[in-house]
Amino acid sequence: MASKVxxxxxxxxxxxxxxxxxxxxxLVLVERNYRVAKGPSARGAEVDLxxxxxxxxxxxxxxxxxxxxxxxxxxxxVSRTKQARCIRGAQHYLMAIQPWxxxxxxVVALDRDVITWIPAAFDAS
Numbered sequence: 001m002a003s004k005v006x007x008x009x010x011x012x013x014x015x016x017x018x019x020x021x022x023x024x025x026x027l028v029l030v031e032r033n034y035r036v037a038k039g040p041s042a043r044g045a046e047v048d049l050x051x052x053x054x055x056x057x058x059x060x061x062x063x064x065x066x067x068x069x070x071x072x073x074x075x076x077x078v079s080r081t082k083q084a085r086c087i088r089g090a091q092h093y094l095m096a097i098q099p100w101x102x103x104x105x106x107v108v109a110l111d112r113d114v115i116t117w118i119p120a121a122f123d124a125s
Contacts (some may be wrong), residue, residue, distance in 0.1 A: 003113075007037060010042070010065060011063075011065065013065075014063050014064075014065035014110050015032070015033075015048055015049065015063050017072060017115065018048070018049065018061065018063040018108035018115070019032070020043060021108065021117065022049070022051055022061065022108065022117070023116050025117070027051040027052065027053050027054075027059060028051060028052045029048040029049065029050075029051055029052060030052050030058070031047075031049075031050040031093075031116060032048070032049055032050075033042075033046075033047075033048065034046070034047040034050055034089055034093055036088065036089055037090045044082075044088060044109070045075075045085050045087065045088035045091075045092055046085050046089050046091035046099070047060045047061070047062075047086055047089040047090060047093065048061055048062055048063040049061035049063065049108075050093065050104075050120070051070070052086050055102070055103065056101055056102065057102040057103065057104055058094075058101045058102070058103045058104075059103070059104055059105075059106050059119075060086055060089070060090045060093075060103065060104070060105050061105075061106045061107070061108055062078055062082060062083070062086050062105070062106070062107050062108075062121075063108045064077050064078055064107065064108070064109050064110070065109075065110040065111075066109075066110070066111055066112075067112060073111045074109035074110055074111050074116075075107055075109035075116060078089065078107050078109075078121065079117065083105070085124045086105060087105070087124045089104065090105070090124070091124075104119065104120045104123075105120065105121060105122050105124070106118060106119050106120065106121055107121035107122075
């Protein structure tokens with residue numbers, strides 16, 4: 001019996017592909033799917049992948065996937081709201097770390113079979 005393809009399963013597959021790609025580039029996984037609840041059923045913050053780069057920079061990664069380039073493709077789907085959730089997740093994660101390491105926010109966009117890595121795609125300002 002074939003398994004049903006869901007939005008979640010597509011997202012998990014995109015994260016798997018992004019993780020392998022970033023590891024091939026020399027980054028090391030620190031944490032995956034870091035989430036902070038806003039309430040009983042609401043997401044307050046979310047970081048798909050937290051990686052460490054070769055220079056010890058902590059990298060908070062937003063992974064986006066699209067089957068079509070309509071509406072600008074995967075990279076264009078990283079809205080200000082999505083960025084804000086990632087930033088809040090990073091801030092929460094960093095509360096337990098002293099001193100803070102250098103950090104950045106990257107995007108890995110998957111448009112069908114094309115992977116685009118955008119280092120420092122946005123900042124916390």
